[in-house]
Amino acid sequence: MPAPTSDAVLTHEREHLARARANLARMREATLALDASKASDAVSGEALGATLARRVAALTDDPSTTLFFGRIDYTDPTQATAHEEQLYVGRRHVSDEDGDPLVIDWRTPVSTAFYRASPAEPMGVSLRRRFGVERGELTAYEDEHLSHPDEGDRVDGDLRSAILAEEIERPRSGxxxxxxxxIQPEQDALVRADVTTTVCIQGAPGTGKTAVGLHRAAWLLYTFRARLDRAGVLVVGPNAAFLDHISAVLPSLGEARVRHATIATVLSGDADPETPKERRWVVRGTDDVAVAVLKGDARWAPVIHRAVWAHAGEPTEALVVPRGSRRWRVAAYEVAEIVDELRTRGVRYEAARAMLAQRLAHAVMVKLxxxxxxxxxxxQDAIARSAPVKAYIKALWPKIDAAGVVHRLLSDADFLTECAREDLDADEQALALWAKPPRAKGSAxxxxxxxxxxxxxxxxxERTTSLGHVIVDEAQDLSAMQLRAVGRRCSTGSATVLGDIAQATTPWAPGSWDASMGHLGKPEFHLEELRQGFRVPAAVIEYAALLLPTIATGLASPESVRSNRGRLExxxxxxxxxxxxxTLDAIRSAANEPGSVGVIAVGSTLDALESALRxxxxxxxxxxxxxGDAEDHQIELVPSDVAKGLEFDRVVVVEPADIVAAEADELTGLRRLYVVLTRAVSALTIVHAQGLPPQLSSSAEPAGEPARPVLRR
Incomplete structure (x- = not known):
């Protein structure tokens, strides 16, 4: 029987897609028909209702895409007839009326072969098929014969796949x-790393490190659902614009319960509606760079620890507890022994305070x-709750809060000196103190x-509640104290840390992954470097990499693996x-092509550009x-300090010299420029009146673009 033609193959695959969509609709209707009110009790009914609502949302078809994007054919060598099984890989599982899979979820173990199989190691796969998709319809396919690589349309590795190239280079919008x-094989290995493993990904611009982190969250929630549903997953990003940019990724993968937050909203308590009032703080002030750098130093940790425990006093009077007709006395030296023991237990201040009541009551019990x-x-419980014991503890070990402790440290020079000891010198203490201390913590x-x-x-x-997994993007910019805070939120879980040392643009950045991971509390971690860039074209990344010898000595230059070198002007x-x-001319030229246009400059330059655009x-x-923007625009004006993590089809960078000069020092400014230059997916235009940094001496445009692979349609 002759092999089917391309049209016949596409017709067959479109029929399978139609069947899968019909069954997805059937599965959704069956879920909608379930009645949570019939649960055995109200609590179970509420839980079941929430579960069904999530299930219904996950079974919603998205007409703008297909239910599957690939297919793998397995050949069973144990069968004399070499029986083949076909598995379609997609974003969610779909089965027919008999329970047989029509589409398998990309996160299942069996789908690993779709991403990692190769002619050298086929993993039992005889054929891998990728589909071209446009507006929810299958428009093309591409076959890779793994068990017999000389047959059919061999593709020597994923990076020469025409469909992959088209998908990666498709214009961005929204x-x-x-x-x-x-997903590439090395990315897939990181996505599927075990939940107990803390992964640190050093990734050059365009290597997909952010996407890897988000897909890792989706995979973890699928594979370890029971554990992570209970403990929670958090994504921490650099700013609100970045979070808005990535907000659609996890919902598109069927995961809508992952919280997204900036480091500021995490620490201020705004990221979690259940944060108690005493751990919520409003940011209303700013610090000079030198003060911010000092406050980000890890040496503050022991200073604050001493400041907290300084509130637990030394007993000078005996505890007297009336009971019946007698009064029972616990001498001051006995109380001091109890207090000293509690101080050395390694528990939190409030936990030790709660223990003190029981310890004092036990001392009275011994005398009874x-x-x-x-x-x-x-x-014993009655004695611990008695008025004399409560009053004694209130005087000896008062209830405190974080705002009061830090307010006292930053406004009381003597108290800061007492707590700082050898950790902060006199000049640093003077720098940290408020020039005009607020009268009360509430007005700070x-x-x-x-x-x-x-x-x-x-x-x-009081101990911070730990989540099951935390994903930190642009982690190279966090201070030691910020990293400690993030680490507390995954102290009993694991983390995925994403970043690029070359893109460290804060003066308080630790400067190495070993230092950052140590502050995070995860000194045992798996470090992976991603150098192959899929987003940034070669013409752009090679130009930006001219800055690397200055901004990140020893860091290898990234390599673009795209067939299209892009444009540099x-x-x-x-x-x-x-x-x-x-700039307006450059914007008009960029906007004539489909896709997004990012105009990146310092804020004052953007103010002038707004008037010109209007x-x-x-x-x-x-x-x-x-x-972030409430609605999407083809043309987006982007302050240079907000550009990190974003991507646009074409980028217009305005006056690089101003971008460098806007930072605290030249090194930070050049790192900021490196970030800005690498936001382009297709083309980069640099508009300038001043001279360029001397490192960017090569400004010639690429000679041309090589021919793109042609898809079978």
């Missing part, structure tokens, strides 16, 4: 999309028994850097007054550090 159909009485546990104008101190104090008072204008007009009648949006 939020970041998932990469579930284009010595007198011939036979009290039981109820008597806390800064972002203060949040790390407050969180440290709050944890020293320079536009030198005559003086600053010509800058808006020249006068030209061009629609645009502007991203900010505090909030």
């Amino acid at each position: 939020p970041m999309r998932d990469i579930v159909s284009t 028994e010595a007198s011939g009485d036979s009290p039981d546990d109820r008597v 104008r806390w800064s972002v850097a203060d949040l790390g101190l407050l969180d440290e104090a709050a944890d020293a008072i 320079h536009l030198k204008v005559d003086g600053a007054q010509a800058l808006p007009a020249g 006068d030209a009648g061009l629609a645009y949006g502007r991203l900010g550090s505090d909030h």
Whole structure:
């Protein structure tokens, strides 16, 4: 029987897609028909109702995409007829009326072969088929014969797959999309790392480290659902614009219960609605760079620990507890022994305070028994709750909160000196103290850097609840105190840490992954470096990499594996007054092609560009550090300090010299410029009136673009 033609194959696959969609609708209707009110009790009914609601949401078909993006054919060598089994790989599981799978979830163990099988190690797969998709319809397919690589349309590795190239280079619009159909073998290994493993991914721009982290969250929730549903998963990003950019990825993979937050909202308590009032703080102040760097230093941890425990006093009077006609006395030296023992137990301040009541009551019980009485546990509890014991503890071991502790440290020079000891010198103490201390903790104008101190104090008072898994993106920018705070939130779980040392743009950054992971409390971690770039074209990444010898000595240059080298253009204008007009020309040219356009500059330059865009009648949006755009625009104005983690089809960078000069020092400025230059997916245009940094001496455009593979349609 002759092999089917391309049209016949596509017709067959489209029929399978139609069948899968019909069965997905059937599964959703069957779920909707279930009645949670028939549960055995109200609590079970509520839990069942929530589960069914999530199930219904997961079974919703998205007409803009297909239910599967690939197929693997297994050949069973134990069968004389070499029986083949076909498995379609997609975003969710779909089965027919008999329970047989029509689509398998990409997170199942059997789907691993779709991502990792190769001619050298076929993993039992005879054929891998990828599908081209447009507006929810199958438009093309591409076969890779793994068991017999000389047959058919051999593709020597995923990176020469035409369908993969088209998907990776497809124009961007709206939020970041998932990469579930284009995950590479080395990425898949990181996505499927065990839940107990803390993974650190050093990734050059465009290597997909953010996508790997998000897909890892989806895989963990699928594979370890019971554990992580209970403990929770959190994604921490650098700013609100970044979180808005990635917000659609996990829901598209069927996971809508993962919380997203910036480091500021995590530490201020705004990321979790269940955060108690005493652990919520409002940021209303700012610090100079030198002060922020100091407050981010890990040396504050022992200082704050001493400040918290300084509130537990030394007993000078005996505890006297009336009971019946007698008064029972616990001498001050006996209380001191109890207090000293509690101080050395390694428990939190509030936990030790709760223990103190029981220890004092036990000391009274010992005296009761010595007198011939036979009290039981109820008597001890009654003594621990008695007014004399409560009053004694209130005076000896008062109830405190984090805001009060940090307020006292930053406003009382003598107290700071007492707690600092050898950790902070006199100059550092003077720098940290408020110039005009607020009268009360409630009127303190806390800064972002203060949040790390407050969180440290709050944890020293009462243990921070740990989540099951935390994903930290752009982690290279976090201070030691911020990393400690994140680490507390996965102290009994694991973490996925994403970043790029070359993109460290904060003066308080630790500077190495060993240091960062140590502050995070995860010194035993798996480090993986991703160098192969799928997003940034070669012309752009090679140009930006000219900065690497200066900003990240010893870090290897990234390699773009895309077939399209992209475009790099320079536009030198005559003086600053010509800058808006020249930029406007570059924006118009970029906007003539489909896809997004990011215009990146310092804030003052963007202010002038807004006026020029309005006068030209061009629609645009502007991203900010505090909030993302409410609606999508083809043209987005992006402050240089907000660009990290974002991507656009074409990027117009305005006046690189100003971007460098806007940072605290030249090294940080050059790292910021490296970030900005690598936001482009297809083309980069640099508009400038001033000279470029000397490191960017090579500014020639690429000679041309090699031919793209042709898809079978």
